[in-house]
Amino acid sequence: MNSKIVALLNHKNAIEKKQLQTHEFINDMPAAAWDEQQKIPILKKDYFLGKQAVYISKHNRFAPYPLHGQRFLEINYMFSGSCQQIVDGKPIQLNAGDILLMNVGAQHSISALNENDILINVLFTNKNITFKLLHDIHKSNSLSYKFLADISLGQPLSQNYILFNKDDNSDIKTTMEQMIEEYFFKKSYSNSVVESYLNILLIKIIRHHPMPTKNLSNDKQKLMFNILEDITQNYQTITLSQLALKYGYNKNYLSNLITKMTGQNFTNLRTQQRIIRANELLTSTTLPINSIMETVGITNKSFFYKKYKEYFKKNPGERNLSVL
Numbered sequence: 001m002n003s004k005i006v007a008l009l010n011h012k013n014a015i016e017k018k019q020l021q022t023h024e025f026i027n028d029m030p031a032a033a034w035d036e037q038q039k040i041p042i043l044k045k046d047y048f049l050g051k052q053a054v055y056i057s058k059h060n061r062f063a064p065y066p067l068h069g070q071r072f073l074e075i076n077y078m079f080s081g082s083c084q085q086i087v088d089g090k091p092i093q094l095n096a097g098d099i100l101l102m103n104v105g106a107q108h109s110i111s112a113l114n115e116n117d118i119l120i121n122v123l124f125t126n127k128n129i130t131f132k133l134l135h136d137i138h139k140s141n142s143l144s145y146k147f148l149a150d151i152s153l154g155q156p157l158s159q160n161y162i163l164f165n166k167d168d169n170s171d172i173k174t175t176m177e178q179m180i181e182e183y184f185f186k187k188s189y190s191n192s193v194v195e196s197y198l199n200i201l202l203i204k205i206i207r208h209h210p211m212p213t214k215n216l217s218n219d220k221q222k223l224m225f226n227i228l229e230d231i232t233q234n235y236q237t238i239t240l241s242q243l244a245l246k247y248g249y250n251k252n253y254l255s256n257l258i259t260k261m262t263g264q265n266f267t268n269l270r271t272q273q274r275i276i277r278a279n280e281l282l283t284s285t286t287l288p289i290n291s292i293m294e295t296v297g298i299t300n301k302s303f304f305y306k307k308y309k310e311y312f313k314k315n316p317g318e319r320n321l322s323v324l
Helices: 003-010 014-022 045-049 131-140 143-153 171-185 190-208 219-233 240-247 251-262 266-284 289-296 301-312
Strands: 054-058 065-070 073-080 082-087 090-095 099-102 107-110 118-124 161-164
Touching (some): 003 118, 003 171, 045 054, 054 171, 054 190, 073 082, 073 090, 082 099, 118 171, 171 190, 219 240, 219 266, 240 251, 240 266, 251 266, 266 289, 289 301
Antiparallel strands (some): 054 118, 065 107, 073 099, 073 118, 082 107
């Protein structure tokens, strides 16, 4: 990252200097930013996002930030160090590189940050980027994501946040830092550039972060996660016999277990993943439908059209090329 931005982020502003002395929270937002008619203070959308699609700030260090909510989507990015938060009553720790994505209405408090703990807040509201859309895209691109989401959340959107732990891929970090630099340098057209970076950032998050396997609570769930990963990766040719041999189970037993734990039989799950992949190709390439069918391992055109319509509620010919 640009050294000037790093210096800016590490510099102690006036509020931080006061909080360092007292370790008591100083409200850095004027009354106009808050809706205090609620049970807890709520940050208003229009104050931060009235004239821009994205608002970025550094979280003030050296004092705890009290419980509050917001009427916008928010990303907390741990630029360096670590921090502890309580989000909707649950303790969360962010380490360097972690991303916490919070929905409208999420309530959180943040423990005091130390000298080397730099937390970046990214606030945004965009009609085309909703929390539900992120869940739907992530779910539709991975059978394992759907399974894990059902286990950990009960059902999609039953909690107002998702924590994405840092992985070995620097892709997300690069985009986040480019967005931060663009925002603070305030060059010509920076608002448009920052908004574009936000879209790229969210897509990269979807690309790189499946739900964590630590949410699996028993051996059968771990086995099913592995099986669904196998189907996701090898949907063109994988068979139930291959899975039974790989994991050392009787074929009929494994078939019944898959149906019991997922609500669908093996053949339906494999077909679903083939249709998911076909839709990705339909919406991101100009390949003809026959070629797409061959790529995903489906030979019967009538069957393909029937299953595609069942899953996506439209015919495969009704396609528009898009980023997603």
